[in-house]
Amino acid sequence: MPHLRSRISGLGMCVPPWVVSNDELTQWMDTSDEWITQRTGIRQRHWAAQDTSTSTSGLAVDACRDALAQSGIAATDVGMIIFATLSPDAVFPGSACFLQGKLGVPGIPALDIRQQCTGFVYGLSIADLYVRAGLHEHVLLVGSEIQSKALDKSTRGRDMTVLFGDGAGAVVVSATQVEDVSARSKESFLLSHHLHADGSFAEDLLFRSPGTSNRIWNPPELVPEREAYPQMNGRLVFQHAVKRMPEVALEALEANGLAVDDVDLFVNHQANKRINDKFAESLGVSPEKVFDTIDLYGNTTAATIPIGLAEAVKAGKLKPGMLVACAAFGSGFTWGASLLRW
Numbered sequence: 001m002p003h004l005r006s007r008i009s010g011l012g013m014c015v016p017p018w019v020v021s022n023d024e025l026t027q028w029m030d031t032s033d034e035w036i037t038q039r040t041g042i043r044q045r046h047w048a049a050q051d052t053s054t055s056t057s058g059l060a061v062d063a064c065r066d067a068l069a070q071s072g073i074a075a076t077d078v079g080m081i082i083f084a085t086l087s088p089d090a091v092f093p094g095s096a097c098f099l100q101g102k103l104g105v106p107g108i109p110a111l112d113i114r115q116q117c118t119g120f121v122y123g124l125s126i127a128d129l130y131v132r133a134g135l136h137e138h139v140l141l142v143g144s145e146i147q148s149k150a151l152d153k154s155t156r157g158r159d160m161t162v163l164f165g166d167g168a169g170a171v172v173v174s175a176t177q178v179e180d181v182s183a184r185s186k187e188s189f190l191l192s193h194h195l196h197a198d199g200s201f202a203e204d205l206l207f208r209s210p211g212t213s214n215r216i217w218n219p220p221e222l223v224p225e226r227e228a229y230p231q232m233n234g235r236l237v238f239q240h241a242v243k244r245m246p247e248v249a250l251e252a253l254e255a256n257g258l259a260v261d262d263v264d265l266f267v268n269h270q271a272n273k274r275i276n277d278k279f280a281e282s283l284g285v286s287p288e289k290v291f292d293t294i295d296l297y298g299n300t301t302a303a304t305i306p307i308g309l310a311e312a313v314k315a316g317k318l319k320p321g322m323l324v325a326c327a328a329f330g331s332g333f334t335w336g337a338s339l340l341r342w
């Protein structure tokens with residue numbers, strides 16, 4: 001008897017056209033192509049025009065249209081929108097509402113989630129549960145970020161600014177009937193999700209203002225002080241990322257009775273090439289099995305995994321029937337992993 005499960009039926013991505021090379025950053029801050037390449041593996045990132053022409057939901061809508069087209073459904077067939085971002089169009093309402101307006105599908109639920117670099121994995125788990133529960137046939141999930149407008153482009157902010165890029169990646173999560181729901185099944189479906197957070201590190205990667213932990217929501221005297229920009233305890237974040245990402249990937253595999261060798265491709269969150277390499281080393285897999293997009297796009301936070309999936313398909317590295325693991329770590333701290341059969 002077939003079982004109701006969900007699968008990714010469509011995939012899309014969008015990055016703004018402006019490519020910012022490492023060398024270009026040196027006009028604003030004391031940094032170098034050599035430092036950035038050696039410490040992070042990033043060669044370039046895409047940034048949105050620094051004006052009002054592009055918003056986070058504007059990037060998202062293009063990625064979503066691609067995902068809908070690939071899925072072969074119309075926007076009006078979507079039952080729910082989930083929008084993962086740390087760089088919303090506005091403080092409120094949520095970016096999912098802006099996106100819904102742009103897609104022209106009023107009435108359906110529009111949910112923003114805020115799990116930063118782990119946002120896509122959290123979002124995938126929610127989409128999967130709604131579909132598996134029979135509540136929606138199709139859920140549209142997008143991770144989209146315009147970080148460039150929030151970054152401190154002076155030397156003071158160089159530790160963060162060189163890392164981050166803008167972009168969007170979207171998936172349509174659709175109902176599917178699966179005959180064999182075992183972990184070794186070759187049918188395409190989402191197997192499981194494993195989510196974590198530890199708020200005791202909330203201050204180690206944060207963007208405080210605007211927020212109610214300030215005296216007032218958005219104190220004018222903070223601009224241009226440090227709290228008006230994202231801040232990161234980079235070394236600590238690195239240490240936790242290289243521990244938590246392999247750990248949660250193993251948790252996902254163990255929960256399904258699978259081994260590291262069963263995974264065909266890891267499409268993880270992208271923060272630093274050294275994190276990707278340490279991940280491969282910890283699990284004892286060849287670096288070719290850990291898909292990289294960091295050199296081209298930098299860290300696009302909630303968008304890294306769907307962009308990675310789209311790029312992996314384009315590169316011919318992700319094919320039907322493959323077992324894919326997606327691990328993520330980021331601000332919160334939050335971390336998680338999803339396991340899926342492509």
Ligand code: UT7
Pocket residue numbers: 030031032035036039040117158159160162205234235236237238241270271272299329330331
């Ligand atoms: O998605 C989750 C979010 N983020 C992450 O996962 C990021 C995790 N952390 C990292 O990737 C790394 O810690 C960084 C790339 C942020 C930094 O690399 P690092 O090897 O840990 O460098 P560091 O912070 O120890 O800094 C080393 C030096 C410092 O100078 P001094 O104190 O040794 O003189 C920094 O001031 O490098 C300096 N530095 C830079 N120099 C040139 C920091 N950023 C830059 C820069 N260009 N952009």
